[in-house]
Amino acid sequence: MNLFIDANIFLSFYDFTSEGIAELRKLVLLIEEEKVDLLLPQQVADEVKRRRAAIISRSLKEFSQSKISLTFPSYCKEYKNYDAMQHHLGKLEELHRTTTEDIQQDIDNQKLPADLLLKDLFSRATRIDNTPELIECARQRVELGNPPGKKGSIGDAVIWESLLGKTTNEDDIYIVSDDADFGSPLDGGKLNEFLWQEWVSRKQSELYFHRKLSEFFKEEFPEIHLKTEI
Known part of the structure; x- marks a missing residue:
């Protein structure tokens, strides 16, 4: 199963969130059991590194x-x-x-529980490096006004083009993101209609969208439990 998790989901574990750190441990377990192939665009890994300090600073100050x-x-x-x-x-x-x-x-010391788990997850993930060709595709996408992303920013476009380029045709993908730029203007709980149609047309496969990791586990792996939960 191809799985993409957006940076905002990973970064939420440094902030105030209803999601417990156990959700990341479940993800490690699924990768160990080879039930999930975690796709990690370089853009996502870089964003997590780039924004970690600011998010921790804000949440720690409040605490x-x-x-x-x-x-x-x-x-x-x-x-x-x-x-x-x-x-x-x-x-x-x-x-x-x-x-x-x-x-x-x-x-x-970068030893918060989220630090250790993300380091483990990222080491197990399938990395998708940025290339000049990938950046150019993303730039053209933004210039044409196609989602995802905000005007003048190519970050989300780089991520989307990374996923399009890495996956093979007829392979389904599961996306977990709380980014409004990926969501539908009509229903934020669903993927943007343009993105969904593009994926189905180009990849001849299905795309499944979730807002939270816990929702993904509930829908796709309802039987998963950590030993501490049994």
């Missing part, structure tokens, strides 16, 4: 500056649990501080 507090009316002080609440608040503040320090150390 580290979070205030842990309770406001006590004067009469609360007369209740038996008042001292215990004060004690646990102090303990929680200390845990918050030390956890922030541990996270910062792992950030500096």
Whole structure:
């Protein structure tokens, strides 16, 4: 099974997301079992490297500056649990501080859980390098006004042309992306109509679109479970 995961999905594991890190571990398992061929355009790998620091900086700032507090009316002080609440608040503040320090150390050493899992995944993926021919195809695509991508930017076009060029005809592909430029203006949960028609016409195969990794697993591999989930 050909699988493409967009940079915004990988980068979400450095941010606030409803997706758990276990979703990446499931992906490693599927690759190990040779059930999935993860296609990794150079453009995606570069974007993850390029944007990692900014996303972590924003999310860590919000976490580290979070205030842990309770406001006590004067009469609360007369209740038996008042001292215990004060004690646990102090303990929680200390845990918050030390956890922030541990996270910062792992950030500096590039050893966050997402760092380690993405390094593993990228080493197992099928890489698609940028070439002058690929860049030229993407540039022409943008000049013609064809999706995906924003006006004046060829990044998404490079990704799309990478996938078109790498896959063989009659091979289906599964795409996981939360990028609006890949989604349909009519229904954001579906692939852009132009892209879908182009793929079916040129590749004589099907294309399946998901917004989240968890949705992909639910639809395509509902039986997958990590040992810790059993």
